[in-house]
Amino acid sequence: MPHLRAGGLVPPRREKRPLPRIPIPAARAVVDCALYVDGQRQPGRISYTAAFDQVRSSGEGFVWLGLHSPDAEQMQGVAEVFGLHELVVEDAVHAHQRPKLEIYDDTQFLVLRTVKYVEHESMEQASEVVETGEIMIFCGPDFVITVRHGDHTHLSGLRRRLEARPERLAQGPTAVLHAISDLVVDSYLAVTDRMESDIMAIESAVFGAQKRWLNIDPVYLLKREVLELRRAVTPLTGPLARLTANNPLVPKEIRRHFRDVADHLTTVIDRVVEYDEVLTSILGAAAAKVGLQQNTDMRKISSWVAIGAVPTMVAGIYGMNFDYMPELHQHWGYPVVIVCMVIACSGLWAVFRHHHWL
Known part of the structure; x- marks a missing residue:
């Protein structure tokens, strides 16, 4: 209520209320949405709601919806249309998930960790070698939804390559699930090839010509990056094993392709384990050399x-x-x-x- 002050009545102080948050529509998080029938992309732009209604009414084709870093409200709107389970919706919003495969009725939820090699002139000047992101895939009988977290998880090139091969897309959403998994695992192989040159450079610096001073920080940096790559790669073994087994949601022909992806992943894991062991040896030798200095x-x-x-x-x-x-x-x-x-x-x-x- 008003109170007295010298000079007259002073009105009561009003508390500032926070402005209401304006919800951002789910369409803002959509990177691309398309309807595919017999492997052919249908012309024109269409919303995911209209595309999914058309698939369900006609019983033909499937919807491929691509999202980038949606918030909780945007993802909830997508979940209501496609009937996604609330637990996987929460996982799709919050990143930093381990690679995993979860099955809810006839919907498969696959989490993949993506990696990117960070260019640098030398290990002494590098602050990061591997950058990670995430791709989450919802694969149903008539839809596939990709949720990307990170700046290097682009799938537009993959979509164009698949659209150029309609016979692959005609196999359904699981063909897209395999193509994305294959792309991610192939990126693991490319990153391990690039990291091998860094390990050889550090090995030459430690065991090569004698130097007055040996900088041991790059060894610790690369050891940390290899461990981060190992955390992104190793847990994917279990999900791929389930996809290559007698999974009734994955056609037999697609399961054969997943076995090839699993073989590539085994190669990557062997490389990462080898790099870890080599860096452990280099780290011990470098520490001994620093102690001798x-x-x-x-x-x-x-x-x-x-x-x-x-x-x-x-x-x-x-x-x-x-x-x-x-x-x-x-x-x-x-x-x-x-x-x-x-x-x-x-x-x-x-x-x-x-x-x-x-």
Whole structure:
């Protein structure tokens, strides 16, 4: 209520209410949507709602809907149209999922981790070697929905290549599921090929020509990137095994293609395990080499400290201001002491040099 102040009544302070959030329509997250009948893309632009209604009413073809980083409300709108389970809808909104395959009635939900090799001039200047993203695929009897998270998970080129081969698309949504899986696993092979050159460069730096200093940070960086690649690749073994088994939702011909994808994945996993073991060996050798460098530096420091201790000791003794000290009042006393200190220091230097401490 109003209250008194000097000068009159002051109206009550009104609390600021947050502005209501304006929902963003699901169409904003749509990258592409098309209706395919007998492997042929139907002309014209069509919404996923109209396309799915047409498929269900005619009983022919399937819908391929591509989404990029949808929010919860956008994904909920898509789920209501295609009848997706609420649990997989939540997974599709929140990224950072492990590769997995979940089956809800006649809908398969496959999560794939994508990887991209980050270009760099040298490992010393690199801050990242592998960049990861995610592709989530909903595959039903008459639809396939792809949800992409990340900037390098483009599928437009794959869609064009499949549209150029209508006999593949005529096999249904599982053909798209296989094509995306094959594309992702092939990208794993390309990344491992590029990482092999980085490992060889680091191996040459560690075991090659002797250097005054060895930078061990690139070894730790590449070790971390290999572990990240391993986390993206290894869990995919189980989902591909289920897709190649007697899965009633996957036609027999498509299962044969999935076996080829599984073979490529096995090759990738073998490479990643090998890279991990090699980097572990390189890391141990690099750590030993750095330790040897530090021991060499400590020996040099200790040698110079021992050499410097001789004149320091003599100067300390003659700096005690006693009257009766050897040769203190002789004219040749000072040069003799200097010569003796030089001879002692030179002798210590020769001894340390002989034992390769200096």
